[in-house]
Amino acid sequence: MQQYRIMLVIIVSLVLFALVWSYCQTRGGKAAHWYDAFGKLLLVLTFLVYPNVTMKTFDAFACHTLSDGISYLKVDYSIMCQGADIEAVATYKTFLILPLSVLLLFVLGFPAIVAVLLYRNRQLILHTNPHSSHAFDFITSDYRLERYWFEV
DSSP, X not given: OHHHHHXXXXXXXXXXXXXXXXHHHHHOSTHHHHHHHHHHHHHHHHHHHHHHHHHHHHHXXXXXXXXXXXXXXXXXXXXXXXXXXXXXXXXXXXXXXXHHHHIIIIIIHHHHHHHHHHHHTHHHHHSSOTTSOOTTHHHHTTOBTTBTTSOO
8 A cells, every 4th residue: 555655646746747847848948948858857757657657556456356255455465355344345445546546647647648748749849950859859769750650
């Protein structure tokens, strides 16, 4: 249960930083360069953390049924998924709020946000000098316009 609290704190921190970063980008000025560099780092780190968070999120839904017919959470056998003890099952249903939140906000939300950002900035990505740098280089640098369907 502790690992999910830590993941929630990290995800909320990333979302809050993304909002602050987006706000500072609209303001321009000297601070924008620092935020741009930090934003690139944040994007790379988020892509590195994404597979592990996704795997841990789906682990929260995996239950194992024992020979007595009672199901327990595979990652923590002290949490009962199904059985005669109504309070224990209610604890599991309460526990599911966090993984469902992470699933919606991060596992599904992060790729959706990246797709929207790429779509909204497609003109910048398409018409930027190949030697210049922008926030989406991490994602787009291996692709060429004439062969956009695979990496070059």
